[in-house]
Amino acid sequence: MTHTHPTPDLDQLKPAGTRRSGKREFIVNVFLRHEGHLSADDLVELIRREDSRISRATVYRALQWMEEAGIARKVDFGEGRFRFEHSYRHPRHFHLICKSCGRSFEFLSSDIEASIEEVASARAFTAHQSVVQIYGACEACRTGRTEAAEPVPSEVLFARDALRIAIATERSGLEFYSRAAAVSRNRRGRAVFERLAREEREHLEKLEARYQRLVAQDPQLESRPTFLFFKGAANGLFAAGAEDLARGLDDRKALMLAVRCERTSHRFFRRYAGQFEDTEGRRIFFEFANEEREHLEVLIRAYRALSGRRGRARASRRAPTRSRAQA
Numbered sequence: 001m002t003h004t005h006p007t008p009d010l011d012q013l014k015p016a017g018t019r020r021s022g023k024r025e026f027i028v029n030v031f032l033r034h035e036g037h038l039s040a041d042d043l044v045e046l047i048r049r050e051d052s053r054i055s056r057a058t059v060y061r062a063l064q065w066m067e068e069a070g071i072a073r074k075v076d077f078g079e080g081r082f083r084f085e086h087s088y089r090h091p092r093h094f095h096l097i098c099k100s101c102g103r104s105f106e107f108l109s110s111d112i113e114a115s116i117e118e119v120a121s122a123r124a125f126t127a128h129q130s131v132v133q134i135y136g137a138c139e140a141c142r143t144g145r146t147e148a149a150e151p152v153p154s155e156v157l158f159a160r161d162a163l164r165i166a167i168a169t170e171r172s173g174l175e176f177y178s179r180a181a182a183v184s185r186n187r188r189g190r191a192v193f194e195r196l197a198r199e200e201r202e203h204l205e206k207l208e209a210r211y212q213r214l215v216a217q218d219p220q221l222e223s224r225p226t227f228l229f230f231k232g233a234a235n236g237l238f239a240a241g242a243e244d245l246a247r248g249l250d251d252r253k254a255l256m257l258a259v260r261c262e263r264t265s266h267r268f269f270r271r272y273a274g275q276f277e278d279t280e281g282r283r284i285f286f287e288f289a290n291e292e293r294e295h296l297e298v299l300i301r302a303y304r305a306l307s308g309r310r311g312r313a314r315a316s317r318r319a320p321t322r323s324r325a326q327a
């Protein structure tokens, strides 16, 4: 499933200097200042508040131009008119739509996406766009509480949730390697696991510091609703691996298990990140995927060293070679 738009360079978006282009630039700026899902009429009203001379037709034309340029995305909430949301550097997402107040709330789910991909691929279908909309009543309308929280850009929530997921995965990796080091009966095996546990701890500290920096920009960020619902393949992967370790594995088997965990994690995050437009959340996933690949390389070298020492040149060499090719 891809929702990729051509990502425009905002500096190049300024059209050649006619008077009309000046108006267009003004309309684009007003649009980008407002989070959420605006109808064309909402935008006309916002524009007219600042400059009453701009015509409705000019706003409509500017919206159409923004859509073609990948700045605005058209969404249909079944109201008989379209709304427009930011597209540039805005992660793709699904919507919850309140039938009482008309507000909409954005979210993303790796599981819904995985299901859509599974269905499309089973039917040999190439998906260009997937729309998931859930209609109902929002919490404020249901409970009568009307604290009007100002909308937060989804990009920020995406970054927060991407960091939370990367942190949770690093934690389970740390747990896995600490346990592997504790049960290892082989000096070299233990040294590898200790090294990886150290690296996981360092990565974890870096990610946590980054999370704190993000939260420092918005004291309420932590309590804002979840944007990214994530139960992807990489989640809890190391936790399952750690359970296998508890049942007792020799060092080679433990290394193979670690290779499998890191490889799955690396591939999952790289592939997942690849689906997004350029956002902080995407960068977090890519950096995380690269760290997982580095771990994978350390593990494969260790596995080779261990196999070479024990089994000489036997068939055992085939396994790590294949591992590398697949990495």
Ligand SMILES: [Zn+2]
Binding pocket: 098, 099, 100, 101, 102, 103, 137, 138, 139, 140, 141, 142
């Ligand atoms: Zn509502």
Ligand SMILES: [Zn+2]
Binding pocket: 037, 075, 085, 093, 094, 095, 106
């Ligand atoms: Zn939206």
